[in-house]
Amino acid sequence: MPSAKHIPLAILSLILISAVTVLIIGFRFAREEKTTTLKQDRKPLSNFSTRLLEELGSLDSLYQKHLLDIRDQIHSGSSNIKISAICRNIVGVEQVSIFREAQNPNYLDLRETDRSSPISLPRQSGDPSVSGGIIVDIAEIKRAKSGVDFQWIRQPGHPPHFAARLDYKTVMVLRINPEITSAEMDAALADWLTDAFAPIEAAGIPATLQNPSGKVIISTEVPITGSDPDLLIPLPSTFGDWKISSWGKKEMTIAYNQPVLIGSATLAVVLVIAGIFGYTQQQRALHLAEQRVSFVNQISHELRTPMTNILLNIDLLSDSLTNENRPQIKRLELISEEANRLSRLLENVLTFSTREKTHPFSEKSRQILRLIPCDVKQIIDSVLFQFAPTLSRKNLTARQSLPDSPVFALVDPDALSQIIGNLISNVEKYAADGGKFEISIKAISSNKTVSLSITDFGPGVPASEAARIFKPFVRLSDATTEGVSGTGLGLAIARDLAESMNGKLVMEPCDQTSHEGCRFILTLPLSVKNVVTMAS
DSSP states (O other), X not given: OOOTTHHHHHHHHXXXXXXXXXXXXXXXXXXXXXXXXXXXXXXXXXXHHHHHHHHHHHHHHHHHHHHHHHHHHHHTTOOHHHHHHHHHTSTTEEEEEEEETTSOOEEEEOOSSOTTSOOOOOEETTOTTSOSSOXXXXXXXXXXXXXXXXXXXXXXXXXXXXXXXXXXXXXXXXXXXXXHHHHHHHHHHHHHHHHHTHHHHHHTOOEXXXXXXXXXXXXXXXXXXXXXXXXXXXXXXXXXXXXEEEOOOEEEEEEEOHHHHHHHHHHHHHHHHHXXXXXXXXXXXXXXXXXXXXXXXXXXXXXXXXXXXXXXXXXXXXXXXXXXXXXXXXXXXXXXXXXXXXXXHHHHHHHXXXXXXXXXXXXXXXXXXXXXXXXXXXXXXXXXXHHXXXXXXXTOEEEEEOOSSOOXXXXXXXXXXXXXXXXXXXXXXXXXXXXXXXXXXXXXXXXXXXXXXXXXXXXXXXXXXXXXXXXXXXXXXXXXXXXXXXOXXXXXXXXXXXXXXXXXXXEEOOBTTTTBOOEEEEEXXXXXXXXXXXXX
16 A cells, blocks of 8 residues: 555656546637638639620520521421421420311420330310420410511420510420430530630639539639539529539648636646645644654654553562551552553553554554564463452453463564553453453364454454454544543554564454353464574
């Protein structure tokens, strides 16, 4: 796990990364690409459209004149064969219909090929005998004023028809094929368009010209950007509209949305300021915590020497008293008991402060101990001797189930004394009403371990709390701990010291059948007497 000094720096780094990310995202959202059309001279397009409109008007007038010539020749009383020959001289005429008063219409199909496909026939308005063809209003054409006795008939779904009055009783209707006439008109304009379109090409204006059928007749070599033209000029003609399309030159510009940019920059600055402020506060808090730990460590060290002298002088004073001074001896035993309790508290505080200074964020930090073969029975006797006044005053009896021969474990004697002392102190605080507790030792040769167990007969600890009680400063908030003083460090330090000696400390939950409260089992590595390993 990271050390305390590295965590604030890691948090600050994450905040700074977040600020940079916000800034980058803000720039991307604020970035706007705009395409603008550059101004250009439209005069070549205007001149070309004017000239082309005049040229189309001339061609339309010429074609219409040819159709009127057909009318004049038919009016002279020509036969069908002669009419066919006359009409075939005019491009695009594929059908002639003659409507005479009180007679059926005369239809001539002038197509030279594809006669197998039917061709729709024009019909007078209100005539039910013919269906599907273009409707011709004969009466209107007959009423035409002098000099305007012809007209173009255009109806959806039908090709254009040219109708002209032959006399006051007869009307001629010519069916025109627009595809043929369009192709002939394209060919007629080809040379003219090459010369007329040159100024547009020279000006570098992207443009195209489409005939009425949508075919592009001519275009500039300048690349065309976009699908829709910026300028569309329709030019009407007899057979449909010609279209001049023009595209302006485009320029890509990049702009930034100021509110979005300012907002993201402000948020990034706020994050940076908050991160620096938080980092400073955390550093101050860590420094203050280190000062507190150092202060507690120094105070504990300073108190250890006076406590040792107090205990020594209490022992000397007790030895100098006789049975006649029984009340004084009782008071000295009480002072000794409390002094031993304070001494154990100092040892626990020193151990915990050392651990926090080395590994403040690790629940299983390891202390460096000097491991040597030790007689576990001898250490237990030493600890019980220290607790004798307290156990006697609380009417607690220690029952020992120990083997006859010494049992050696590879441990640090001071650390083992502190573990056993913390476990017995736990019994006298929370399980004194049981009246007794048991200490047993087993040497297990199969896995080369020593098992030391301390069993009390108090209220016990729920199974759900078996792991939590080994955490620092944890005290169960129920009747078990009411009115009991303590720091909540004893079991945490005991387990930490056990693991530092390659051992293990666990608690078994209550056993209702045997009326036991709880049992703490300490497992330590077995050692041969007077043999010190290389590891120690």
